[in-house]
Amino acid sequence: MKKSFTQLAYKDLNDFVYGSCPNPVTTKSGLVIGGGTIYPELNFTLPGMNIDENSVKDAYKIYADIINGALKRAHELYAPGVVLELETLVNFTENPKWGIEVNRIILDIMKEYADKYGLKTALRATLNDTREMSRPPVMRSGKYWDGMIEAFEGCARDGADFLSIESTGGKELHDDALVNAEIKQVIFSLGVLAARDMEFLWGHLVDIADRNNCYAAGDSSCGFANTAMVLAERGFIPKSFAAVVRVATASRALVAYEMGAVGPSKDCEYAGPYIKAITGTPISAEGKSAACAHFSPVGNISAAVADLWSNESVQQVKLLSDYAPIVSMEQLIYDCRLMNEATKQGMNVQFRDLLVESDSPLDVHAYVLRPDFVFDISKELVKEQNPFLRTKLAAQLAVEGLKKGIADGKVSADKRDNKYLDIMARELDEIPEDPMEFYNDIKEDLDESKYLPGEYLIGEATSV
Amino acid sequence: MKKSFTQLAYKDLNDFVYGSCPNPVTTKSGLVIGGGTIYPELNFTLPGMNIDENSVKDAYKIYADIINGALKRAHELYAPGVVLELETLVNFTENPKWGIEVNRIILDIMKEYADKYGLKTALRATLNDTREMSRPPVMRSGKYWDGMIEAFEGCARDGADFLSIESTGGKELHDDALVNAEIKQVIFSLGVLAARDMEFLWGHLVDIADRNNCYAAGDSSCGFANTAMVLAERGFIPKSFAAVVRVATASRALVAYEMGAVGPSKDCEYAGPYIKAITGTPISAEGKSAACAHFSPVGNISAAVADLWSNESVQQVKLLSDYAPIVSMEQLIYDCRLMNEATKQGMNVQFRDLLVESDSPLDVHAYVLRPDFVFDISKELVKEQNPFLRTKLAAQLAVEGLKKGIADGKVSADKRDNKYLDIMARELDEIPEDPMEFYNDIKEDLDESKYLPGEYLIGEATSV
Amino acid sequence: MSKFENIAQCVLDGEFKKVKGLVNKAMDDGAKPMDIINEGLIGGMNLVTPLFKTGEMFVPEVMKSAKTMNIGMELLKEHIKEGDLVTKGVIVTGTVKGDLHDIGKNLVGMMLESSGYTVIDLGTDIEPEDFLKAIEEQKPDIIGMSALLTTTMMNIKETIDFLQEKGVRDKVKIMIGGAPISQEFADQVGADGYGEDAAAAVELCDSLLSEKAHA
Amino acid sequence: MSKFENIAQCVLDGEFKKVKGLVNKAMDDGAKPMDIINEGLIGGMNLVTPLFKTGEMFVPEVMKSAKTMNIGMELLKEHIKEGDLVTKGVIVTGTVKGDLHDIGKNLVGMMLESSGYTVIDLGTDIEPEDFLKAIEEQKPDIIGMSALLTTTMMNIKETIDFLQEKGVRDKVKIMIGGAPISQEFADQVGADGYGEDAAAAVELCDSLLSEKAHA
């Protein structure tokens, strides 16, 4: 049942470009994601408010206002199509009825705009991973698991096009690994814990998608790599460390596709280019358009091979023109228009390269998203099917590639980056082939109070 | 002393591109505006608050926070240079000391970033035109005039690089002309009242700039053409009407340059391409990056020949990432990076054309900003030195050009646009050559209570 | 209504030069003035408002329709009794202290007048005291205040607080508008409603007054 | 201070494997334990904090320095009197009800501990009642609350209101943080301060406690 990806989905680097991919997906409204056109993907969230039985009705109204405002602007600007992402807040997954109701409200408004104006839209339902509400997290059963699965079922049944999640398996150890810049613990969290949880979780999500005529779209390493990027942007951890973590997460994210996900990947999965190169599925991305949600050193390059272009998230707050989600919608539409015009004029590869060259020499995090860099690493990753060893390999290749890029003067780096790259190279080399041997090696450095080994089949027979 | 522009500043349409112009200006920090690189221009404003003797100190602190946050991000993103625009709010021009103090605070922080990080910055001081505080407006004397001039003097003396304004002469009649879609009254407001006021006002501003070693930069037709655009975006007036008003304002804006202004023009002067084509001075522009301030149908095309790229204005409100002005700064930097990369790769003309072609077929307002359209009209405008007749001519040429564009299928239009273009064509033809004869023709349609003819030398000997 | 369809159509088309003739002809044919008004002139304007709301008519067209209706009204005024003509309500408008931006406010005024309201415009840069005076003298149903700047929007709150203090707040409904204004701001400062633009303002007045009627 | 420069440097460099040897040697040389602590160990950490603030040290490096200092402290503890070592203050931290995002909060905790504060972390998803209990039992100087979501940030206000109601609000300083939080929000809900990130939080605690000392 599990797929394996043993070769790249591309033969030619010049085919690896935004807006199209080898395995596009077609939404219920007929939008072809990855079929040649890049579309906006709008994400949005509530303003500062409490959610309870009473106020949830206000929240429904705000969600409706957001969608009405955004789709009106999309229509006025002749958008050829728009994807909406409902990313639920904790309360809306904990109380699946609320999340399902918001999903339904959005679908109804989408239908209205389709009927009235012919506007083509699609909905991604991204359910918040509530399993970490128990500390230590319980990953495979319990009320949080049940509620989350109920929410996925309901959103899928009512007509969402895509199911996504930012799953958190392994994050309970990865956070500490990040702030201490411990690459071994990063590899353990991503390659063992996260990968095992993904296999379990995505088995269920693919099943739900299949039964409800929708797409299992993919799982972002948001809590891992984006946390790293934000910490690095604040100067808390080395940028090279965050960039290596980014590449390492590609292996984790791939597990969803091995289990049957078909894309589009989630916007904040910046390792998306690796997924696209290996699986040929469409991807979503965010960059300068998502500055409302977080800053990044990859504002342009993140668009280079994107099939959806997103704003990540913005609250319903009033700016001088109008509410912030409408502002995002306008900006995304213009960005996509420009990229699609380049495609129309046969200049998409040149445009991609402008996006790439404008960012990649300035920052190591941008450098690891270069399509050629992605190709080189991905070619090696497809040779390794074991997610743990693939995670280690990804990190090793990223370290090597960055060292070479810095040495060749192709990317400028902080004066301290070389030191950290050397430390990482050394520590990665020390990681043994066998995950259980590795576990025993680093066991005493892990905070045992923070996670439940049994939830990750540690000590049990496993395919990993 | 008055300059006249009798031929285009360009010979070849392919030289007419963003980032460079025939007559660049060099700031105190050494930034060359129009010298090959397009730079971000950040505008910002206070959050909802009252301003009085006490709270003005809070306002100073907020302005300092804004600039510190924005310049920090500019430094982190390796911006090659940044222009800041302080656009004063009424109170800060009415009380010139306050406006001058904010100007000084910003200059101090700029110096700090120059000293610490070598960040190159420049400051545009745009003083709010308070003369309309008297109703009907008193344009050439009185406390509002005196305060405004004092503020300009102070900001220039303390070290601002550029002086700008959105002057309001003639707006008191133009507003009604817009909501009633009366093109004759538009021509009278712009071609007679506004042009005469500009001549008076810019005589003074150029003098202040010259005495204080700074640049008289230019005057936006914001209250005229941008009001029209916003009304059209809301569906209140025909888009074709707003587009024709846009072109007509080019003649008004030119008066500042005839009086000695040297650019860069102000961001919200969307008729900037006409100014650049005719005078060769650098221009500022705003499009999708300014969606936080207002929506527009010209999100990409407005960047096609811009030398500075602006966000128009955004309040200091918190988004998920950080304060909104920092968000704008990040977005502007990435946009400029991409455009400069295209220049570096010798693809700036192709990039310009992508910006142009992505918007111009979809909307008449975008269509009138096409560089070729701008060239064609500007070539005719330089043959007419009388601002009144030039305003009429600009409108006539815009009507003709739009009719042709629609007929040729080069721009899609509302089904009602043809009717309005026909009405405008007919009414423009009826306008006589002599401004006083024209005045007498339409006098009874003007609301005499709203303006003071004497402030515009009506009934007196004049060069116009 | 078919009897005065031509007059209603004339209003809808904004043919202000033709309306006199049509009204005179109807009078000559023996029609009752109030019927011409209700079915022809106001009947025509009633066709206009929904078309404006849906974006099928532009503001200048609505203005022409209103002008056409008013010319007809002027002609019929002497033939009807005072009190037969009822306004939908009296609305006082103004931009708050410090704010000069009045094109939005003026648009709202025009659209309200076109929809049958009596509008008394105080102008721009209006002190709280002057809003108070207007409430006492004009006895309006609604006060409409606007602000375009973040540094003047708080004067809306100041004005409402002042009216509260003077004990007249509850005598009127208060609606507010302007670029930086939102529904949340309206709730915060205790306004009765927020109108996003001229079209929304008319709907808002209709609903505020029906609330008032049912209160 | 030159006498214990090697120990201070060892802390600064985060050489936690070497610190035992250096401390033992100083003891053998007859140094007073409190001098080794103040001039060597804490002296080293005092070099760290400014370098972190200016971005010259990363968090993992600060963590290693803190670890180095703590190993040295552990060694010296039995040689000093209880009470000789004073904490800069006691700080209770937690994410508010409904909020799970704790990496920011944990970072703040680590940086505070490195700067000489005693940190008691309640964890995530903390009810107002539990903050109350912590105030009563731990008698902290400062409560630090964080929220990362727009839908949990209002629980900060709820918690502060609850503490007010229970009469303990003024017994502590309250600092808040998290992505959607701003200074204005802190002012609105009646917090004493807002820390933008871990570096800012340390500065904020220093200034809140010096205020408290002067109050």
Ligand SMILES: [Zn+2]
């Ligand atoms: Zn995410």
Ligand SMILES: [Zn+2]
């Ligand atoms: Zn997202």
Ligand SMILES: [Zn+2]
């Ligand atoms: Zn403007």
